[in-house]
Amino acid sequence: MDLPADSLAAVSRKVERGERLSFEDGVLLYKTADLAAVGALANAACERRHGGVVTYNVNRHINYSNLCTDECMFCAFGKKRGEAGAYEFTMDDILARAAEAVSQGADELHMVGGLHPDLPYDFYPAMLAALKERFPALHLKCFTAVEIDYFASLTGWPVERVLADLIAHGLGSMPGGGAEVFSDRIQRKIFRTKIKYPRWFEIHAAAHRLGLKTNMTMLYGHIETAEEKVTHLIRGREAQDRSGGFLTFIPLLFHPENTALRKLPKARPIHSLREIAVARLMADNVPHVKTYWIMTGLETAQIALTFGADDIDGTVVEEKITHMAGAVTPEGVTESFLRALIADAGKTPRRRDTLYRPLAPPAAAAVAG
Numbered sequence: 079m080d081l082p083a084d085s086l087a088a089v090s091r092k093v094e095r096g097e098r099l100s101f102e103d104g105v106l107l108y109k110t111a112d113l114a115a116v117g118a119l120a121n122a123a124c125e126r127r128h129g130g131v132v133t134y135n136v137n138r139h140i141n142y143s144n145l146c147t148d149e150c151m152f153c154a155f156g157k158k159r160g161e162a163g164a165y166e167f168t169m170d171d172i173l174a175r176a177a178e179a180v181s182q183g184a185d186e187l188h189m190v191g192g193l194h195p196d197l198p199y200d201f202y203p204a205m206l207a208a209l210k211e212r213f214p215a216l217h218l219k220c221f222t223a224v225e226i227d228y229f230a231s232l233t234g235w236p237v238e239r240v241l242a243d244l245i246a247h248g249l250g251s252m253p254g255g256g257a258e259v260f261s262d263r264i265q266r267k268i269f270r271t272k273i274k275y276p277r278w279f280e281i282h283a284a285a286h287r288l289g290l291k292t293n294m295t296m297l298y299g300h301i302e303t304a305e306e307k308v309t310h311l312i313r314g315r316e317a318q319d320r321s322g323g324f325l326t327f328i329p330l331l332f333h334p335e336n337t338a339l340r341k342l343p344k345a346r347p348i349h350s351l352r353e354i355a356v357a358r359l360m361a362d363n364v365p366h367v368k369t370y371w372i373m374t375g376l377e378t379a380q381i382a383l384t385f386g387a388d389d390i391d392g393t394v395v396e397e398k399i400t401h402m403a404g405a406v407t408p409e410g411v412t413e414s415f416l417r418a419l420i421a422d423a424g425k426t427p428r429r430r431d432t433l434y435r436p437l438a439p440p441a442a443a444a445v446a447g
């Protein structure tokens with residue numbers, strides 16, 4: 079789209095002065111052909127906040143079951159019992175994966191799953207407690223707001239009580255999934271039966287009141303418009319103004335394969351770079367912007383580190399949600415690989431824990447990285 083260069087220059091002056099960008103500014107950042115300028119602006123904003131440091135974490139994702147009562151058109155992960163590809167891990171399977179994660183030096187488990195049709199609520203606090211009993215140092219980042227809402231319906235409890243119970247059993251923070259796009263139109267079209275976005279915000283606000291930190295995501299590359307994405311970013315930053323508990327914004331690249339939306343083309347790296355840059359510039363009060371290499375691929379994630387991302391997830395090890403939707407990325411990488419990837423992008427790698435406190439890398443990685 080041809081837009082007057084002086085309007086991008088005006089946005090640039092606002093960013094330099096630390097002024098909040100408007101809806102129109104956000105739309106311009108999406109529509110200008112000058113992606114390089116948008117990227118440079120986002121990189122400068124990122125460096126002002128974080129210097130040249132890019133953080134990563136040594137984690138393991140565990141998607142404990144994909145049985146799901148919901149049916150979202152963008153999802154290839156959720157299955158009905160008996161359907162090809164349906165699976166569920168036992169407590170022993172989960173503990174074995176956690177033991178492997180600890181032996182590989184991980185400090186975080188990122189655990190999410192489908193809305194299981196018949197597991198009782200008690201399974202989830204028991205799972206947290208069993209993990210904490212054996213691996214007390216592991217941070218448990220678990221359950222999307224959609225799952226928390228489901229637990230509230232299983233128990234009949236208010237979400238505060240569900241969250242307080244999970245915290246008492248070891249929950250350390252919540253990931254940002256299940257947000258998709260904060261838009262009624264998109265919800266009606268592709269995730270009709272899922273919780274609506276005000277409920278997503280309500281659950282995160284409750285988590286923040288109880289002292290949990292959480293993340294926020296946005297699923298891009300399907301039927302959404304630039305205007306809807308800017309609205310998502312503005313709704314997100316307004317929620318952050320109210321509660322302050324969001325650590326990280328993560329744009330998630332939609333993978334169409336094996337989903338009801340498989341006819342849609344997959345967005346390209348150039349789109350992923352713009353999502354990172356616009357998130358950095360619009361979500362000005364969320365400290366971190368993460369590139370999730372599992373979805374974008376490692377090459378795009380590396381370039382994203384110069385387009386406004388200050389964080390990369392992670393060593394991961396095993397991932398189902400994107401790989402069941404056709405991802406061809408590996409399911410995990412080593413810490414030394416991540417450090418080299420960050421250093422090659424001209425940034426300084428720093429290992430962090432889930433709450434972004436610096437952690438010492440292993441001696442060998444420190445020498446190499």
Ligand code: V47
Nearest residue numbers: 152153154253254255256258293331332333370403
């Ligand atoms: O909630 C589902 C999305 C999310 C597809 O908080 C899909 O640090 C792409 O939330 N193509 C799960 N995406 C992943 C997630 C996440 C990942 C990494 C870090 C963090 C964090 C959070 O993936 C789901 C949904 O929004 N998703 N299906 C698909 N076909």
